[in-house]
Amino acid sequence: MKVRLTVNGEDREVEVEPRRLLSDVLRHELDCQGVHLGCEHGVCGACTVIMDGVAVRSCLTLAPQAEGTTVLTTEGLGTPEHPSVVQRAFKTEHGLQCGFCTPGFVCAITAMLDDVDEMDDGELREALAGNICRCTGYANIVKAARRAAAERDESDSVIRQGGGCCGEQRGCCNG
Amino acid sequence: MAEAPKGLIGERIPRLEDDRLTTGRGRYLDDLTPVGTLHLRFVRSQRAHARLTAVVPGEYEPLPPEAIVITGKDVLGLGIQADARVVPKVIEPHQRYDDNRPTELDPAWQSSLQPALAHEVVRYVGEPIAAVLHPDPYVVEDAAEAVSVHYEDLEPVIDMRGALAADAPIVHEGWRDNVFIRRHRTYGDLKAARERGKHTVRITTRTNRQAGVPLENRGCLAMPDATGRGVVLWTSSQMPHLVRTYVSRALGIPENLLRVIAPEVGGGFGVKGHVFPDEVLVSELARRLQRPVKWTEDRVEHLLSSIHARDHAHRLEAFVDDDGRVHGIRAQIVVDAGAYSVFPWTAGSDSGMVPKVMIGPYDIQDVEFEDIAIATNKSPLGTYRGVGRPSATFSIERLMDTVAEQLGLDAVEVRRRNLITEFPYRAANGLLYDSGSYLDTLNKVSEELDWEVARATDQGGQRYRRGVGVSVFNEQTAHGTPDFEVRGTPIETGYQGMRVEINPDGTSVIFMGLQSHGQGLETTLAQVMASELGVLPSTVKVVHGDTGNSPYSVGTWGSRGAVLGGGAVARAARELRAKVLKIAAFRLDVAEDDLEIERGVVRVKKNPSQLRTIAQIAEIAIRRAAKMPPGLAPGLDALAYVDGPDRGTFSNACHGAQVVLDTWTGRVRIERYVVAEDCGTMLNPTIVEGQVQGGVAQGIGNALLEEFNYSDDGQPMSATFMDYLMPTATDVPALEIHHFDSPSPWTENGVKGMGEAGAIGPLAAVAAAVSHAVGAQLYETPMQMERVFAIQEGDVPEHLTWEYWHECPRLRGFWDDF
Numbered sequence: 001m002k003v004r005l006t007v008n009g010e011d012r013e014v015e016v017e018p019r020r021l022l023s024d025v026l027r028h029e030l031d032c033q034g035v036h037l038g039c040e041h042g043v044c045g046a047c048t049v050i051m052d053g054v055a056v057r058s059c060l061t062l063a064p065q066a067e068g069t070t071v072l073t074t075e076g077l078g079t080p081e082h083p084s085v086v087q088r089a090f091k092t093e094h095g096l097q098c099g100f101c102t103p104g105f106v107c108a109i110t111a112m113l114d115d116v117d118e119m120d121d122g123e124l125r126e127a128l129a130g131n132i133c134r135c136t137g138y139a140n141i142v143k144a145a146r147r148a149a150a151e152r153d154e155s156d157s158v159i160r161q162g163g164g165c166c167g168e169q170r171g172c173c174n175g
Numbered sequence: 176m177a178e179a180p181k182g183l184i185g186e187r188i189p190r191l192e193d194d195r196l197t198t199g200r201g202r203y204l205d206d207l208t209p210v211g212t213l214h215l216r217f218v219r220s221q222r223a224h225a226r227l228t229a230v231v232p233g234e235y236e237p238l239p240p241e242a243i244v245i246t247g248k249d250v251l252g253l254g255i256q257a258d259a260r261v262v263p264k265v266i267e268p269h270q271r272y273d274d275n276r277p278t279e280l281d282p283a284w285q286s287s288l289q290p291a292l293a294h295e296v297v298r299y300v301g302e303p304i305a306a307v308l309h310p311d312p313y314v315v316e317d318a319a320e321a322v323s324v325h326y327e328d329l330e331p332v333i334d335m336r337g338a339l340a341a342d343a344p345i346v347h348e349g350w351r352d353n354v355f356i357r358r359h360r361t362y363g364d365l366k367a368a369r370e371r372g373k374h375t376v377r378i379t380t381r382t383n384r385q386a387g388v389p390l391e392n393r394g395c396l397a398m399p400d401a402t403g404r405g406v407v408l409w410t411s412s413q414m415p416h417l418v419r420t421y422v423s424r425a426l427g428i429p430e431n432l433l434r435v436i437a438p439e440v441g442g443g444f445g446v447k448g449h450v451f452p453d454e455v456l457v458s459e460l461a462r463r464l465q466r467p468v469k470w471t472e473d474r475v476e477h478l479l480s481s482i483h484a485r486d487h488a489h490r491l492e493a494f495v496d497d498d499g500r501v502h503g504i505r506a507q508i509v510v511d512a513g514a515y516s517v518f519p520w521t522a523g524s525d526s527g528m529v530p531k532v533m534i535g536p537y538d539i540q541d542v543e544f545e546d547i548a549i550a551t552n553k554s555p556l557g558t559y560r561g562v563g564r565p566s567a568t569f570s571i572e573r574l575m576d577t578v579a580e581q582l583g584l585d586a587v588e589v590r591r592r593n594l595i596t597e598f599p600y601r602a603a604n605g606l607l608y609d610s611g612s613y614l615d616t617l618n619k620v621s622e623e624l625d626w627e628v629a630r631a632t633d634q635g636g637q638r639y640r641r642g643v644g645v646s647v648f649n650e651q652t653a654h655g656t657p658d659f660e661v662r663g664t665p666i667e668t669g670y671q672g673m674r675v676e677i678n679p680d681g682t683s684v685i686f687m688g689l690q691s692h693g694q695g696l697e698t699t700l701a702q703v704m705a706s707e708l709g710v711l712p713s714t715v716k717v718v719h720g721d722t723g724n725s726p727y728s729v730g731t732w733g734s735r736g737a738v739l740g741g742g743a744v745a746r747a748a749r750e751l752r753a754k755v756l757k758i759a760a761f762r763l764d765v766a767e768d769d770l771e772i773e774r775g776v777v778r779v780k781k782n783p784s785q786l787r788t789i790a791q792i793a794e795i796a797i798r799r800a801a802k803m804p805p806g807l808a809p810g811l812d813a814l815a816y817v818d819g820p821d822r823g824t825f826s827n828a829c830h831g832a833q834v835v836l837d838t839w840t841g842r843v844r845i846e847r848y849v850v851a852e853d854c855g856t857m858l859n860p861t862i863v864e865g866q867v868q869g870g871v872a873q874g875i876g877n878a879l880l881e882e883f884n885y886s887d888d889g890q891p892m893s894a895t896f897m898d899y900l901m902p903t904a905t906d907v908p909a910l911e912i913h914h915f916d917s918p919s920p921w922t923e924n925g926v927k928g929m930g931e932a933g934a935i936g937p938l939a940a941v942a943a944a945v946s947h948a949v950g951a952q953l954y955e956t957p958m959q960m961e962r963v964f965a966i967q968e969g970d971v972p973e974h975l976t977w978e979y980w981h982e983c984p985r986l987r988g989f990w991d992d993f
């Protein structure tokens with residue numbers, strides 16, 4: 001079947017079997033190899049991408065479910081020359097080591113960036129607990145999230161770029 | 176060799192690798208798929224121990240067209256065999272190759288061939304039985320489903336003590352028992368020690384089976400080369416050159432026809448520091464089929480069949496005097512090494528490490544050890560951050576706490592009375608410690624924890640109780656060739672080589688056979704190079720993990736990259752610097768001593784406007800050689816090798832944990848974690864702290880959460896992240912880190928290795944803290960709620976008793992002999 005979606009700002013169309021995972025389509029058909037797979041059963045968060053402004057696990061999403069959506073991966077958030085505020089913060093705070101979990105964390109944090117200031121440390125760690133990092137011990141990832149939230153400005157908000165939350169339509173968040 | 180830190184050494188420069196990794200530009204193994212690739216999927220054993228009576232492709236559902244099925248009989252004899260040779264009983268301080276070269280297979284050793292695909296017998300759940308290939312990565316999974324396997328069950332050996340029973344089924348036909356190797360070592364005079372210490376303290380400890388679990392699974396991709404005879408093999412590995420040597424031997428092709436490349440590696444931790452049968456198989460199939468063949472592991476496969484770790488049972492007996500001074504220790508170490516011996520460490524590596532390091536920071540000269548590596552029908556046990564040391568430290572530190580408790584002394588004070596304070600120090604087993612700050616780190620951590628006050632707090636009666644505990648340890652790192660010579664494993668060397676070159680535009684490159692898999696080696700080595708050469712680190716590129724362009728290397732493991740790799744870079748860069756100065760002196764018509772290099776510019780010291788950039792010098796050396804000083808060869812490259820100190824260099828640390836225990840449930844939360852560590856000169860403190868924090872997080876996972884369980888019939892019970900619990904952001908606190916600095920007199924810049932230390936201390940520190948909170952000693956990891964709760968209620972599991980192990984006749988002899 002055909003699936004049409006917008007990935008990192010570009011309109012794309014792919015021909016896929018219905019059983020194909022969004023993660024595989026992004027990685028292998030759409031050249032977003034920054035989408036990483038650590039478990040393929042929804043626990044590690046490495047495959048997290050931002051779909052219509054919401055962080056989702058692309059390994060738990062079938063490609064057809066992405067029909068008509070806007071998807072952002074870490075490649076779409078910034079480049080080595082122009083990293084996004086979250087990507088920059090990871091570097092400044094030494095929030096990564098092997099870097100395998102990093103794209104997932106970058107997406108997860110980007111999607112929650114507007115709320116980080118309201119969270120205390122416990123809540124922030126709770127919010128990050130859906131992503132596993134085997135290398136860093138998390139302390140610097142927590143710092144990176146804080147720094148990114150402090151340094152962001154309008155242009156860094158992907159929720160706005162991504163076209164806003166779908167709320168009731170998809171029922172995946174509280175609007 | 177030690178000298179004061181200089182230039183950029185010790186600077187917190189940001190990591191060079193981060194720009195690509197944060198933006199998704201890093202290319203890991205699974206990101207590579209050449210045109211025409213055949214994807215490989217393994218059919219794996221569902222039985223722990225069985226005879227294979229038939230493997231039938233397409234028995235109940237048809238195989239998809241184009242599918243290829245390879246079974247054990249197609250690749251008979253292909254596999255991994257890692258044997259142990261004779262090991263000298265006492266390691267003399269400078270014992271070298273020609274002193275006592277162990278070449279014979281150890282008579283106590285029993286060999287296992289780990290087949291690339293099982294033939295006739297399977298020995299653990301997850302063992303590969305058939306390889307199915309197909310161009311479509313989805314269809315190949317369907318094809319693998321269509322292969323039926325017929326088994327005839329054999330009795331599995333799952334339980335450690337059961338494996339040693341007189342009537343135990345035997346894992347490998349033809350073996351005399353289920354023991355890979357059993358070794359006995361005595362140092363000093365135990366009888367005299369027993370007389371000096373009139374108290375005998377005994378403990379039994381158990382560190383259960385865990386796994387290293389890098390977030391990127393393993394995988395490999397082989398592509399036939401243009402000659403049709405050779406292969407290029409990409410593999411997610413920490414040791415590409417060893418993969419090349421071993422795989423080329425297994426394939427029977429010349430080593431220069433195999434090029435091995437480790438791309439970006441998403442964490443290794445020792446798990447990827449092996450040569451695996453799948454690397455042999457994928458290379459062989461690419462050659463036979465003349466097509467690229469790729470296999471990437473999924474998480475279940477990784478947890479089932481890569482490499483497990485820990486899985487130790489120890490018993491210790493100490494002779495102690497009234498003051499808490501430990502005069503002698505006897506210990507029996509039993510390790511469940513799983514079904515096969517791993518390459519290149521062998522099945523004896525974990526058990527063998529314990530006698531080497533258990534006494535660690537303590538001045539105890541009379542010791543006796545027996546270590547036994549047993550075979551069971553479980554996944555093979557391999558190396559993981561710390562290798563044997565976390566379990567060894569757990570045991571000796573639990574012993575120190577037990578000594579304190581039984582003699583009514585303070586646990587920190589008991590440690591103080593036993594720690595080594597003078598250096599260099601020759602340990603009973605021949606290891607020579609260079610320098611250290613054992614007492615200082617202990618004092619610092621106990622001060623930070625407000626030890627006396629915290630220990631004296633009345634715990635009675637409340638639901639939530641606090642506990643504090645410490646652990647002290649040292650870690651042998653960057654050990655040189657002599658240390659490997661006497662191990663008897665297929666790793667024989669301990670050096671690192673580095674090739675560096677300057678390009679015509681003045682930028683430079685380091686070619687290393689080491690692998691950068693998260694430890695920040697690209698940055699630290701560029702930092703060393705930049706420091707020595709006088710350029711900016713951002714102008715230095717590091718090319719890693721490609722046997723096609725780097726000097727031979729045994730790979731990245733054992734906390735040796737920064738020490739030996741950094742040492743080799745320093746030496747090679749110095750050679751380049753000397754040549755740059757020679758050329759500049761000639762062009763500027765001054766003496767070399769009158770020049771200095773800074774930020775890529777060579778200047779006359781007294782007249783800074785007189786200068787040449789390194790780019791200008793490089794242009795001369797490489798492209799306009801006619802302008803070279805007479806007699807000096809063109810080119811700007813250098814190669815240097817550095818071997819480690821004979822017995823390595825010794826980092827040390829003290830870890831302190833403060834925990835809160837919920838007495839209603841047994842749940843433990845870590846409230847504070849303090850580290851005082853000493854790795855000599857730090858190249859980049861930010862990276863050091865990151866490594867420590869990451870190591871401690873793994874140690875906390877080991878201490879509280881991670882356990883790989885099997886059912887009684889050998890079925891794995893922890894094969895997904897739902898069951899194998901990894902620490903997340905809510906489990907690991909931010910560390911409080913304090914640095915001490917005892918530079919090694921034996922390494923470049925006084926650097927000591929520190930990659931593993933973080934993971935060594937937490938088991939013991941957390942156990943001490945939990946024991947304090949519970950009011951009873953815990954001797955088993957992980958300390959999950961049920962275990963803690965049981966101890967709190969006074970239920971000591973049978974396997975933590977002395978008698979449980981003593982009932983096994985094969986274990987009793989060691990104690991009866993004395």
Ligand code: FES
Nearest residue numbers: 040042044045059
């Ligand atoms: S790969 Fe999707 S959650 Fe782990």
Ligand code: FES
Nearest residue numbers: 097101133134135
């Ligand atoms: S940086 Fe390696 S898994 Fe997070």
